[in-house]
Each structure stands twice: as C-alpha cells, then as structure tokens.
Amino acid sequence: MGAEVAKDRATLQNSSIIDARTLENSHKRLAEVIKPGMTVLDVGCGTGAITSGIAEVVGPRGRVIGIDNNQDLILKARHLYKDNPIISFEIGDIYQLPYQNEFDIVTSARVLQWLSRPKAALQQMVQAVKNNGSVLILDYNHTKISWEPEIPKTMQDFYDDFLRWRSDAGMDNEIADHLPDMFSELGLSDIKTTKQSEYTKHTDTNFQTQITIWADVAAIKGIQMVNDGFISEGQRSQAEKDFRKWINTSAESQTMYLLAVEGKKSKQ
Numbered sequence: 001m002g003a004e005v006a007k008d009r010a011t012l013q014n015s016s017i018i019d020a021r022t023l024e025n026s027h028k029r030l031a032e033v034i035k036p037g038m039t040v041l042d043v044g045c046g047t048g049a050i051t052s053g054i055a056e057v058v059g060p061r062g063r064v065i066g067i068d069n070n071q072d073l074i075l076k077a078r079h080l081y082k083d084n085p086i087i088s089f090e091i092g093d094i095y096q097l098p099y100q101n102e103f104d105i106v107t108s109a110r111v112l113q114w115l116s117r118p119k120a121a122l123q124q125m126v127q128a129v130k131n132n133g134s135v136l137i138l139d140y141n142h143t144k145i146s147w148e149p150e151i152p153k154t155m156q157d158f159y160d161d162f163l164r165w166r167s168d169a170g171m172d173n174e175i176a177d178h179l180p181d182m183f184s185e186l187g188l189s190d191i192k193t194t195k196q197s198e199y200t201k202h203t204d205t206n207f208q209t210q211i212t213i214w215a216d217v218a219a220i221k222g223i224q225m226v227n228d229g230f231i232s233e234g235q236r237s238q239a240e241k242d243f244r245k246w247i248n249t250s251a252e253s254q255t256m257y258l259l260a261v262e263g264k265k266s267k268q
C-alpha cells in the first residue's frame with residue numbers, strides 16, 4: 001500500500017477540532033520545555049493554533065516555523081497570524097523538510113499517526129534539529145482508547161474497522177508506544193516519555209467537542225471507508241446514529257491515550 005493511499009486517508013476535511021487547540025491544553029509537555037528566545041519547528045501545524053502559542057512563549061528573540069502539506073490549512077494559518085512577525089507558515093512535506101541543524105526544538109503533534117513511514121519522517125526531524133536540541137513528538141495509541149460506559153456494538157465494530165482501514169494504508173495505530181524505540185534507533189539520547197492522555201468527562205465544558213470527534217469520524221472518514229469497500233453505508237450510518245444517541249443519553253467519559261516522547265540530538 002503506497003504513501004499516496006495514506007495521504008488520501010489522512011486528509012483533514014474539517015479543522016474545527018484543531019482550531020480549538022492551544023499550546024497549554026493540547027501540547028502540555030512542549031509548554032513545559034519551551035523558553036523565550038528558542039527557535040522551534042512545528043511539523044504538521046494545521047491552522048497554527050498551537051504554533052501561535054509557541055510564538056507567544058519564544059517571543060521576539062525567538063523564531064517559529066509551522067509547516068504542513070495541506071495548502072488550505074496553511075493559507076488559513078497565514079491569514080489568522082499575519083500580524084505576528086515571529087511566525088512563518090510554509091507548505092511542505094514532512095518527508096522532505098528543507099532544514100539542517102536549525103532548531104532548538106522540532107515538534108510534531110498528532111501527525112505521525114497518519115503516516116505510512118513515520119520513521120522516515122522522524123529522521124527528517126532529527127536532521128532539522130540542532131546538536132543538543134530536542135525532538136518532541138506527541139501522538140496516540142488508538143488501540144488504548146476507552147469510553148465509559150461501553151459504546152454501542154455498532155460503533156465498536158465501526159471503530160475496529162476504522163483501525164483496520166488505517167493499518168491497511170500502512171499507518172501505525174500504536175505509534176505512541178513505538179516512538180521510544182524509533183528515537184533510540186535514530187540516535188537520539190535522553191529519551192523521556194510523558195503521559196498526556198486526553199480525558200474528558202460529561203461535566204467538562206469541552207465534552208461535546210471531544211466526544212463528537214468519533215461521530216464526525218463516522219460521518220466523514222466513514223464515507224471514505226465505504227468507498228474503499230471496508231464497510232457498507234448501512235453499517236456506517238447505523239454506527240453514527242447509535243453513537244450520537246449514546247452521547248446524548250449515556251456517555252460519561254472518554255480517554256484517548258496520548259504520549260509525549262522527547263529525545264536529544266548529540267553531536268553527529
């Protein structure tokens with residue numbers, strides 16, 4: 001299965017979830033380690049919501065570049081943050097980063113989960129970071145998601161098929177737990193893992209937004225899965241309907257397993 005299939009299945013059709021993220025609530029380990037004056041590359045920056053928070057911290061003595069291969073998202077990011085001279089947004093591919101030894105921190109949040117060759121992408125990020133700088137990746141293990149109470153069987157079946165559809169495109173559903181070994185194989189040192197799981201319960205203000213992600217996946221990615229022959233339209237629509245009803249009548253909480261993994265580049 002080629003990289004083009006992964007690219008097609010990864011394309012983000014709706015940016016409302018990523019638009020609502022902030023550095024503090026959605027990339028907590030990075031928020032702890034960045035300092036004024038740093039240079040930071042944010043790979044797969046989307047519409048720049050987290051990137052703009054990075055720029056606020058590094059301040060006028062620092063510099064931030066956000067890069068993404070989705071032109072629409074980059075155009076939106078450029079428009080939103082056009083008055084901030086510290087940030088620039090570039091259209092570019094994670095597999096061909098045009099940087100060598102340039103940044104104090106190279107980060108990528110929730111991006112490697114969508115790639116068929118995550119280690120090749122990580123290698124590019126290692127090249128882009130300075131000696132003694134850090135690579136910091138934030139990503140999921142989708143096999144460790146949990147909901148309370150159990151979700152409807154139709155939706156559980158849909159979710160299992162969704163993971164199978166992702167694997168079929170070469171994506172690693174457990175990427176978070178494979179990152180420490182990849183870091184070590186690429187020569188990074190001082191590897192540190194921090195749990196950042198996204199837990200939301202029904203009394204939280206953002207509960208609807210967080211839990212509706214999966215209804216939206218059924219509505220949007222589900223159509224691609226039907227077109228790719230993984231499920232029938234009947235299975236997709238029933239899963240979406242049952243899950244939306246479960247959200248409104250029973251949902252208590254959701255935990256998405258997320259890890260921040262960081263490592264240092266020594267002189268090479």
Ligand SMILES: C[S@@+](CC[C@H](N)C(=O)[O-])C[C@H]1O[C@@H](n2cnc3c(N)ncnc32)[C@H](O)[C@@H]1O
Binds near residue numbers: 012047050093094108
């Ligand atoms: C789930 S979004 C995460 C956005 C943001 N980092 C966040 O945490 O909210 C994944 C992003 O990775 C980008 N992406 C996927 N494949 C890419 C590639 N090959 N090169 C650059 N960006 C890529 C997508 O366009 C999308 O903006």
